Amino acid sequence: MQLRDFFTLEAISLDLAAETKDEALRELVGLLGLDEKSRGILFKMLKRRENLGSTGIGRRIAIPHCRSLVVNRLRVAFGRKLPGIDFDAIDKKPVQHIFLIVAPPLEVSNQYLPVLGRIAQFGKEPDIPERLAQIERPEEFIALLEEKGV
Amino acid sequence: MHPQLELLLELQDLHTQRRALQDEPLRDMEEAVFDLKPEEALDLLDAKITELVGRLDPGIQSRYLSFIGTLGRAVVPVLNGICYGCFVATPTAWSAEAGRNDSIGVCAHCGRFLYYVD
Numbered sequence: 001m002q003l004r005d006f007f008t009l010e011a012i013s014l015d016l017a018a019e020t021k022d023e024a025l026r027e028l029v030g031l032l033g034l035d036e037k038s039r040g041i042l043f044k045m046l047k048r049r050e051n052l053g054s055t056g057i058g059r060r061i062a063i064p065h066c067r068s069l070v071v072n073r074l075r076v077a078f079g080r081k082l083p084g085i086d087f088d089a090i091d092k093k094p095v096q097h098i099f100l101i102v103a104p105p106l107e108v109s110n111q112y113l114p115v116l117g118r119i120a121q122f123g124k125e126p127d128i129p130e131r132l133a134q135i136e137r138p139e140e141f142i143a144l145l146e147e148k149g150v
Numbered sequence: 151m152h153p154q155l156e157l158l159l160e161l162q163d164l165h166t167q168r169r170a171l172q173d174e175p176l177r178d179m180e181e182a183v184f185d186l187k188p189e190e191a192l193d194l195l196d197a198k199i200t201e202l203v204g205r206l207d208p209g210i211q212s213r214y215l216s217f218i219g220t221l222g223r224a225v226v227p228v229l230n231g232i233c234y235g236c237f238v239a240t241p242t243a244w245s246a247e248a249g250r251n252d253s254i255g256v257c258a259h260c261g262r263f264l265y266y267v268d
Contacts, residue, residue, distance in 0.1 A: 035268070037151045037251075045163050048198065052191040055184055063183075067166045069159050069227055072267045090185050104227070105166040106234070113175055120183045 004145040011077040012138035028100040031077040038070035056089025061123040065101040074103040162225040236260035
């Protein structure tokens with residue numbers, strides 16, 4: 001399993017318009033191409049997860065995630081906001097890089113946990129925040145995942 | 151979408167989140183990576199679930215509680231005409247009509263609430 005297999009170019013935004021955490025979550029959900037009602041429900045579930053504790057893991061990275069009935073397979077998206085967004089992260093610093101992961105309650109191949117783990121591991125590599133900040137095109141994001149072998 | 155179905159979806163997702171926090175690998179990751187406090191999180195989820203269950207219509211509420219209590223899943227997706235609770239095909243007429251999720255449908259075979267997924 002490779003992370004690059006889950007990301008599509010359409011689900012990568014290197015210049016989020018969002019100014020707030022809620023706006024960022026909505027914008028990332030919007031990258032998944034769901035209908036309006038499903039987007040609303042998914043946003044609500046992501047907010048509920050954030051209310052339990054922020055998914056901002058520090059080093060300017062956040063990984064909002066949840067399971068929901070409104071998706072029929074594991075979906076991921078990546079959004080970047082270089083000026084940063086207040087995400088109430090562990091280190092209290094603004095978040096620039098946001099990885100969204102959503103999955104249905106039951107998956108045949110059960111990829112949710114491994115994908116979440118790999119993204120967390122990827123985000124902890126020392127050079128990743130800086131490398132992500134330098135990317136200019138979505139293809140370079142995919143290439144970075146491949147380079148890191150995650 | 152029917153407002154009560156929307157509520158049911160939200161409740162089922164909350165139950166899924168609750169179950170996930172009791173599942174060791176994910177709970178460990180939530181603690182280690184996200185610094186989450188599982189016990190506090192479970193209390194918050196329980197309070198929200200109680201609040202939302204109180205907003206269900208009585209007939210829907212009793213069916214919901216019955217399924218959650220016994221089988222763990224009260225709301226299941228319909229994919230390609232198949233109920234993903236019991237894996238039995240739903241009637242074609244139902245699938246066509248319920249595709250917009252504008253009504254509350256239950257599986258004729260297992261009785262769970264159905265949510266049509268594209």
